[in-house]
Amino acid sequence: MTNKPNSRMNQYILQYLNSIYPLSPELESFLVDKIKSCSFEKNEIISKSGEICNRLYLIKKGMVRGYFISDSTEITTWIDTENELFTSITGFFRNQKTEEYIQSLEITLCDYLENDDYKYCLEHFPEMQQINRIMMEEYYIMAEHRVYLARIPNASKRLEFFIQHMKPQILDRIPKKHLASYLAIRPETLSRLTKDMN
Template structure:
């Protein structure tokens, strides 16, 4: 199924960005012209390995995962949901072909900004540079948590860390096979650990 453009833009991203740092009227006007919306059906690919992702997305509703394929196995590397920003880092910031797939896990609704428009905002609106810095800080904190999670040697402790520190509110929405992959736990081990917790 093809990605669908939404002609009725409610500009959810404007309120999101303004909550991070106040936007000037000029930046609001520019973003109003440049922001678009897209919806993705469950399991639809947003970006595939080998493609360049030139959009920065904000999830209004839904869930998305990033993964790569190794020896025919899918390895989930991140999972994002409402009010989170996602893209292919190498594709968006370096204009390089991505090595990862980005796929919706639910019917997902996003606002997005193209790279050239994002770059224009950084060059012409000081408040966008503040927002960029704050978003980068948040990204690095999440990346640090993922690195820490990946190095916890015990499966039970990895699950406990995830539930305590990352996204406990979306646990029941994540398909078990993708959560198991993200936590580097065999699906049957994850099922047993989840039963022990209930």
Template sequence: MPPIQKTAKNLFIVQYLNSIYPLSPGFTSFLVDKIKNISFKKNEIISREGEICDKLFLIKKGLVRGYFVSENKDITTWIDSENEIFTSITGFFKHETSREYIQAMEDTYCDYLEYDDYKYCLDNFPEMLQIYRIMLEQYYVLAEHRVYLARIPNGRKRLEFFMETSKPEIVERIPKKYLASYLAMRPETLSRLL
């Protein structure tokens, strides 16, 4: 879907980044110039396996999942919602083709920054290094949660851990087949547990 025309008052990502670490006027001005808005329809594929994703997205409203396909079955590996950043990790940071798909599970509205602009921010605005550090720490905590979740042998305990470490209000918004896939269980098992 083509980018939506941006307006200075609609730069959600500027407010989000400023809440993490104070932005200088020069950095704010750069972001106002470079950030774009985009929307995705429910079920729209945002990025495909084999593509290079060169955008770092921040969800203003909506729900997104990452998944890969194995033996004709898609397996959900992560789920993000409002105020969360997503991209294809290998596609964006390593500029390599992705092994995963990214899909909107609801109509989703995002701000995004392209890779070259992201790199420029890191090289030219010291506050971006602080933001990067803080966000990297947050990402590692979430990655630890996903690794731990994947190793819990009991389905009920996986669901409980997910509820404890996620935004509980999104559980009702996630299609059950995707939540079941994320929790490594059959949809019927999830239905019994909910």
């Protein structure tokens, strides 16, 4: 990870949060001092299993996945791209060691907020509570989609659901082995299905 100087020009996350709910000048001033920027190289491990991830990241540019390892096999559980937040849920919100890995799939630029600063915002700025509520609603909707996806028994219909309800705009950017893992289908099956779509 490469950290960048804390500059107001780098506070991409301020625009993002303001688009969710208007920030007070006081909260904006606090965030300007606390938000940091960083970058990750392609395929860089951001967080490992057994670590506590205490940062909430917003992707400005790039792509990130979460995965766990079962019997030496990497199983992708989520994929995030521009204007999406990511962290280890158990690490960030429960201060517990995570079982998942987080990895950048492209050169990825982020803004991030440390857990202590995030909690301070929730305790001292009412608008941050509103932002948190709205973000949690969005997270649960995405989690619901992932649950639906996992329950669809047919590989073709899982791909179709992904395209219709999730992230069709990044279909060509995701490495096929990771997309196949995410959809719980064999890479050769994914290759055949995507060829049939063209």
